[in-house]
Amino acid sequence: MRHIPKLGKFAWTNPQQYTLTHFIESSMSPMLFQSTRNGRLFSALGSQSCRNEFTHCVIGGGVVGLSIARQLAQRPSTSTLILERHGSVGTETSSRNSEVIHAGLYYPSDSLKTKLCIEGSLMLYDYCRKRNIPHKVTGKWIVAQNSTQRESLERVYKHAKNLDVPMNWLSPLQTLSREPNIRATAGALESPRTGIVDSHALTACLFADFEELGGDVAFHTTVTNIDAVRNGYKIKTGGVEATEITADVVINAGGLGAIDISNYLLPESRQMKPYYCKGTYFSYSSPHPKVGTLIYPTPVTGLGGLGTHLTLDMTGRIRFGPDVEWVDNPSDLNPNESRREAAILAIKEYLPAVDETALMSDYSGIRPKIKPPTEGGVGQVDFIIREEDGYPGFVNLLGIESPGLTSSIAIGKYVDSMLYG
Numbered sequence: 459m460r461h462i463p464k465l466g467k468f469a470w471t472n473p474q475q476y477t478l479t480h481f482i483e484s485s486m487s488p489m490l491f492q493s494t495r496n497g498r499l500f501s502a503l504g505s506q507s508c509r510n511e512f513t514h515c516v517i518g519g520g521v522v523g524l525s526i527a528r529q530l531a532q533r534p535s536t537s538t539l540i541l542e543r544h545g546s547v548g549t550e551t552s553s554r555n556s557e558v559i560h561a562g563l564y565y566p567s568d569s570l571k572t573k574l575c576i577e578g579s580l581m582l583y584d585y586c587r588k589r590n591i592p593h594k595v596t597g598k599w600i601v602a603q604n605s606t607q608r609e610s611l612e613r614v615y616k617h618a619k620n621l622d623v624p625m626n627w628l629s630p631l632q633t634l635s636r637e638p639n640i641r642a643t644a645g646a647l648e649s650p651r652t653g654i655v656d657s658h659a660l661t662a663c664l665f666a667d668f669e670e671l672g673g674d675v676a677f678h679t680t681v682t683n684i685d686a687v688r689n690g691y692k693i694k695t696g697g698v699e700a701t702e703i704t705a706d707v708v709i710n711a712g713g714l715g716a717i718d719i720s721n722y723l724l725p726e727s728r729q730m731k732p733y734y735c736k737g738t739y740f741s742y743s744s745p746h747p748k749v750g751t752l753i754y755p756t757p758v759t760g761l762g763g764l765g766t767h768l769t770l771d772m773t774g775r776i777r778f779g780p781d782v783e784w785v786d787n788p789s790d791l792n793p794n795e796s797r798r799e800a801a802i803l804a805i806k807e808y809l810p811a812v813d814e815t816a817l818m819s820d821y822s823g824i825r826p827k828i829k830p831p832t833e834g835g836v837g838q839v840d841f842i843i844r845e846e847d848g849y850p851g852f853v854n855l856l857g858i859e860s861p862g863l864t865s866s867i868a869i870g871k872y873v874d875s876m877l878y879g
Contacts, residue, residue, distance in 0.1 A: 510690045512674075514538040515705035517681055517693075517719055519547035521657065522858055523711035524664040525870035530709075531671035533878070538673045539705070541695065543680040543715070548661035550713050552863065554791070554823030556739075556769045556780070559583065559593065559653040560861040561623050563600075563614055564757060564764070570841040570872075572621065575861040578868035579651065582660075585867055591659045592772045598652035598752040599628065599637070601808050602644035607756040611647045614757070624650055639747035641808050652752060656772050657863060664866075681715075684708065684723040686849060691723075707851040707877060713858065714788040714826050720854050724846065730856070733827035733834060734788045737763060737780020738797045744816035749776060753808055760835035763825070764860075766804040778805055780823060784831045793819035828857035843869065845876055853877070 516527040519542030531538040544550070559582055562575035586593040602608040618625040626648040633642040640646075668675075676695075683694040690706045712719045717732040755765040763782045770776060781797050781804070798819055805812050827834045828842065842856040853873055862869075 510704040510706050512537045512539045512703065512705040514707045514709065515691070515693055515703065516540045516709040516711055518542065518711035518713050518716070519544075519665075519675065519677075520550055520552040520711065520713050521548055521661055521664065521863055521866045522552075522713075522855060522869055523709070524548070524661065524668060525866040526709050526711055526855075526873045527673055527870075528664055528668045528671065529870035529874045530707075530877075531668055531673045533874075538668075538671075539703070540668070540673065540675040541679045541681060541693070542675060542677050545677050547665050547675075548658070551823055551826065551859070552661055552713075553657055554821060555657065555860070555863060556767070557654050557657045557771070557863070558598075558752065558769060559655055560864045561598075561618075561649045561651045562621065562861065562864075563618050563623060563625075563649060564837050565840070566837065567617070567621060570843060571861060571865070574841070574865035574868040574872060576621065576623065578861070578865035581867040581871075582655065582864060583653070585663075586655060586660070589663045591663055592656040593653060594772065595651070595653040596750070596752050596770060598649040598754060599633070599640070599642065599646040600649070600754045600756060601633070601640065601642035601646045602756050603641070603807060604644055608644040610756050611645075615647055618649075626650065637749060637751055637753075639749055639809060639811055640751075640753055641810055654752070654770060654772065655863075660863075681712070681719055681722070684719065684852075686723065686852075691852060707853070709853045709855070709873060711855045711858070714824055716826065716854070716856050716858070717828070720846075720856065723849065723852060728846075730828060732788075733830055734785050735763065735825040735827050735831075735834065735859075736783040736785045736790065736794070736822055737825065738783065738793045738801070738822045739777055739779035739820045740798070740801055740817050741820040742776040742778065742812075742816050743818070744813040746813070747809065747811045749809070750774075755804065755808060757836055760832075760838070764836060766801050768805070768809065777820065778817070779820075785824070788824050788826075791822050791824065793822045795819050825859040826857055827859065841865075843872060843876075851877070 513536040514530045516523050519540050527538050527540050559579050560575055562572050565571035602611050615625050628646040628648050633646050680696045682696045685692045690704050691708045692704050695701050710716050710719050717730050721729040753768040766781050802814055829839050845853050
């Protein structure tokens with residue numbers, strides 16, 4: 459595994475530094491192998507040079523990009539490079555979320571979100587058990603406070619049953635018996651399969667797998683352009699040393715920057731506009747009231763998130779969020795203190811005894827959206843994961859928000875099968 463502080467320099471075990479050009483030109487003769495998909499011919503680098511410098515170039519080192527790179531790096535006689543604009547992996551959406559392993563309740567039955575979330579949750583639990591990644595099956599309640607919300611939950615229940623996702627109804631008395639501090643006036647819908655995971659440990663394990671498989675990574679490397687060339691793509695990068703590399707396959711898992719990256723390559727008629735939905739999280743310093751289950755409000759049609767919910771970290775500490783705030787700047791990660799009062803009102807709907815003085819704005823995350831606020835509600839917009847028509851080997855992943863973390867390992871396998879059958 460070579461960690462590349464900035465693309466253009468490979469850091470080897472000895473103190474001598476080599477430029478990427480030197481690395482390519484000093485390599486051995488090329489190796490080729492035939493893929494199983496449509497007779498497509500991919501080249502492979504390993505320690506050898508080839509038609510293109512790399513077989514696979516994955517843009518973005520978040521949990522989804524790592525899962526894809528890890529999967530592709532298992533292909534024999536291939537080379538895989540991750541380009542990451544930050545100084546380490548998993549620093550954007552992957553580390554600024556609720557760390558929930560979702561069950562797949564909210565999305566249309568024929569959507570990628572449903573397919574990949576249901577498959578991905580099982581894969582993620584299995585991976586966490588095998589790699590000793592901290593996780594816990596906590597269960598989750600979606601609470602209803604009136605008949606209208608109850609009717610909404612009945613639709614969620616019916617949908618989940620059609621998908622064979624386990625769900626249980628809890629009466630108001632049952633909720634009081636199990637979680638006496640939670641108000642669910644009209645009952646609650648329980649998802650026993652929902653849980654939590656240490657997203658930082660997950661990211662670290664995926665990255666370690668990628669290292670073990672011989673993958674390469676370039677940190678502090680921002681993609682500035684992509685051009686289609688014969689048998690692949692030329693990727694231009696900025697930074698201290700502007701560099702160009704070529705790859706047979708390019709996977710755009712750029713998260714918040716994915717639409718901009720896609721627009722570098724696709725014609726104007728197929729370009730998209732990115733939208734950003736900020737969510738502020740709130741820490742809670744009081745030990746009371748105690749809650750041991752994830753608590754979600756009834757979903758609101760058209761809202762860009764699932765509402766300000768109660769989640770737990772691996773130590774059992776309560777936190778709340780995220781709320782929904784549409785913004786123009788994807789780099790604005792400062793918690794918005796002005797959101798606190800609205801959050802308190804939302805939290806008191808299901809946790810009346812919350813200590814307001816113990817609630818503090820903590821951190822924020824940004825959801826990458828592909829639709830504006832009027833069209834970007836939960837359940838209304840699916841993931842985009844596709845090999846772009848007319849651009850063989852260029853795979854776009856756009857709008858990968860929740861349940862992206864849950865789906866990550868399944869997404870890796872899905873992209874691999876898209877390329878190789």
